[in-house]
Amino acid sequence: xxxxxxxxxxxxxxxxxxxxxxxxxxxxxxxxxxxxxxxxxxxxxxxxxxxxxxxxxxxxxxxxxxxxxxxxxxxxxxxxxxxxxxxxxxxxxxxxxxxxxxxxxxxxxxxxxxxxxxxxxxxxxxxx
Amino acid sequence: xxxxxxxxxxxxxxxxxxxxxxxxxxxxxxxxxxxxxxxxxxxxxxxxxxxxxxxxxxxxxxxxxxxxxxxxxxxxxxxxxxxxxxxxxxxxxxxxxxxxxxxxxxxxxxxxxxxxxxxxxxxxxxxxxxxxxxxxxxxxxxxxxxxxxxxxxxxxxxxxx
Numbered sequence: 001x002x003x004x005x006x007x008x009x010x011x012x013x014x015x016x017x018x019x020x021x022x023x024x025x026x027x028x029x030x031x032x033x034x035x036x037x038x039x040x041x042x043x044x045x046x047x048x049x050x051x052x053x054x055x056x057x058x059x060x061x062x063x064x065x066x067x068x069x070x071x072x073x074x075x076x077x078x079x080x081x082x083x084x085x086x087x088x089x090x091x092x093x094x095x096x097x098x099x100x101x102x103x104x105x106x107x108x109x110x111x112x113x114x115x116x117x118x119x120x121x122x123x124x125x126x127x128x
Numbered sequence: 129x130x131x132x133x134x135x136x137x138x139x140x141x142x143x144x145x146x147x148x149x150x151x152x153x154x155x156x157x158x159x160x161x162x163x164x165x166x167x168x169x170x171x172x173x174x175x176x177x178x179x180x181x182x183x184x185x186x187x188x189x190x191x192x193x194x195x196x197x198x199x200x201x202x203x204x205x206x207x208x209x210x211x212x213x214x215x216x217x218x219x220x221x222x223x224x225x226x227x228x229x230x231x232x233x234x235x236x237x238x239x240x241x242x243x244x245x246x247x248x249x250x251x252x253x254x255x256x257x258x259x260x261x262x263x264x265x266x267x268x269x270x271x272x273x274x275x276x277x278x279x280x281x282x283x284x285x286x287x288x289x
Contacts, residue, residue, distance in 0.1 A: 011250065014208055014223040018160070021210065059248060088233025093244035108237070109230045110159035 003031040004052035004124065009042040009068060010086070011060040015109075019055050019086060019116070026117035028124070039068025043075065050077040053124060056103075058087040058094065070101045082123035086111065142270060142287055145239070150272045152235035153283050156227060157276065161207040165281070168273035172280050177257045180228035183249035188242055189288040190267075192232040194224070198255065200279035225251030231283060263288065 006023060008016045016035050023030060034049060036042035040063040042056070054072075058065035065085060072078040084105035085098045095106045105119040157165050176195040184190045196204075198220075205223035206213040216223075229251045236246050263269075265288040272283045 012222050012226045012229075014205065014219050015226055017209060059250065061250060088230055088237075088248060090233065090237035091242075091244040109233060110156045112159055 003029040005032045005034070005050070006030055006053045006055065007034045007036065007042060007045055007049075007051045008055050009036040009039060009060070009065065010055075010057040011037050012057075013037075015057070015086075022111070022113040022116040023055075023120065025113040026120060028117075028120065039063030039065060039071065042068050043071055046072070046075050046077045048077075051081055053120065054078070054081055054083040055086050055120075056083060058085060058089045058098070066097060066101055069098065069103050072102060082120075084119055084123065086116075142268065142285075145235075145285065146270050146272060148238045149231075149235055149270060149283060149285055150274070152238060153231050153272060153274065153281075155234055156230045160227070160230065161204060163207065163277065166275040168275050168280055172275070172278075174280055175257050176280065176282060177255065178224060179254040180225045181252045181254070182225075182228050182232040184232060184236065185247050185249070187245035188236065188239070191263075191284075191286045191288075192228060192235065193261075193284045193286070194228040194231060194281065195284075196276065196281040197279055200276055200281065203277055203279075221253040221255075225253045235285070261286075265289065 008019050010016045020033050034045045036045050038060040056065045056068060069083055082104040083102060085103045086107045088109045090108040098106055104123055107115050107119050154165055157163055174197050176197060178198045178201045179193055179195045181191050181193045201224040202213050202216050202220050204227055205216045205220045208223045232248050236242050263286055267287040270285045274281050
């Protein structure tokens with residue numbers, strides 16, 4: 001697997017660091033990590049940068065994760081990029097909603113690096 | 129068949145939720161902080177000077193809170209970030225709020241049918257212990273007391289409806 005560029009969208013800077021560390025612990029080589037504190041900031045990052053993977057929280061101020069994923073449909077730099085939700089919202093309805101707007105994976109907080117590996121690696125392999 | 133709201137209304141005391149709160153707390157600490165919590169030691173009395181709160185709204189309304197010493201909160205942040213406690217700095221409140229957020233989310237996901245009908249607020253963190261919390265509801269407060277690395281932690285769920 002080649003080195004990837006990842007966008008991590010979460011309103012907690014601590015959680016963004018934990019997600020990045022989990023990706024590295026999963027053996028994923030990362031060349032660049034972009035961070036955003038909400039969906040609107042995530043869209044601003046994607047206006048100027050193409051990434052290989054997006055990890056996104058749901059509950060965030062300004063623009064939540066579901067609105068962000070919906071908005072990705074109109075973003076050229078996000079075309080074909082897999083999106084994995086990482087969130088405390090763990091109900092089946094939330095999972096269905098996230099997948100229906102375009103997410104390709106769903107990880108519930110609290111999570112382990114193994115769960116990140118299990119959900120992310122297959123998506124990167126498909127896109128490789 | 130009763131709806132989730134009717135079941136919640138029937139069970140006014142919610143005492144059966146206490147074990148679920150404890151499991152939710154233990155899971156968060158084991159998975160995200162890589163440590164096991166011990167049973168609370170009643171002999172250990174410390175001023176709990178930091179509080180994180182997450183509001184719940186929808187089919188279940190209330191406030192989940194986590195209280196401990198600032199030293200314990202710093203240690204939580206250091207474990208989450210993988211750095212020494214003296215390197216934590218300003219991210220302590222963010223980490224401490226996130227722990228409470230994950231406890232609240234993990235707990236509500238354990239109540240069948242509640243997950244989609246209950247929203248969480250972003251966390252609020254209060255430092256200091258010279259305050260009183262007054263609820264406008266007569267509903268009970270569920271409380272779990274545990275020990276994190278020798279320091280007491282108190283997790284409360286104040287149920288409003």
